[in-house]
Amino acid sequence: MTTTTPDVLHTRVLDWYADHARSLPWREPGCSPWGVLVSEVMLQQTPVARVLPRWREWLDRWPTPSDLAAEPPGEAVRAWDRLGYPRRALRLHAAAVAIRDEHGGRVPADHAQLLALPGIGAYTAAAVASFAFGQRHAVVDTNVRRVHARAVTGDAEPAPSLTAAENRLAVALLPQDEATAARWAVAVMELGALVCTARSPRCDACPLLDRCAWVLAGRPAHAGPTRRGQAWAGTDRQVRGKLLAVLRASPDPVPAADLDACWPDAAQRARCLDGLVADGLVEPLADGRFTLPRT
DNA sequence: CACGCGTGGAA
């Protein structure tokens, strides 16, 4: 239970955002909804600094969904470069096709229609509806969850996965006015990204310092179980990454021998290649070579 | 619902 009224949180965070927001190209007034959507998908689990150059290239090459939809999906995977989780590139291409075929080439403003697009989940649908179309939605990402956990709930970290209680809290905190709600959504996220960070929060720079439930409680350590980091060395994910890197680097289809060279364990290599084919990230050709997907 | 899914910079 908090004694701080939402109005104070809104004023503090919105004023802070007005002074400290980063100038990012997808926040420019002239940025299209498509530009916002592309940025949101690229930013799923990938840092802003790494996204920036790829985002500019994408929007320059494919300024509309129909431009991307006209290309083979493999071109999206190649242009994705090393942003990671390349299935996102495939889904973004599929979303572009759906936007062209089912929405007249225009990114839909409706939350449910956004949610129905490939690769667009609860967070991204709300983010696009809010950031690109100025609507009132609870936009709950990892930054927002961390700010809410500390400032409102008084916990050092949010729960391992998004809970119904967190969603209820985010809805309860939304300003009533639509335009204010949209600014609040991006402002809280920015606060979590720049000040209320995961590792070393800069509480001295926080506009909520004197109202933060976690600080007022003496910054107690995280109570729950420590979440396990993802293993990497020797995992299928590493092997998939190596296989796909070979295919991205080659403008032409690649002989199987080139893929064999990138990982010593033949069984794991074969399993991963099969997985990539099943995912639609790799296309096997009749002559035994492999390529990024053409269809 | 817990898990698998890439990548690389910073602490």
Add this chain to the structure above:
DNA sequence: TTTCCAAGCGT
């Protein structure tokens, strides 16, 4: 060096 972690999604 190792570990953490960065605007999640789909199954």
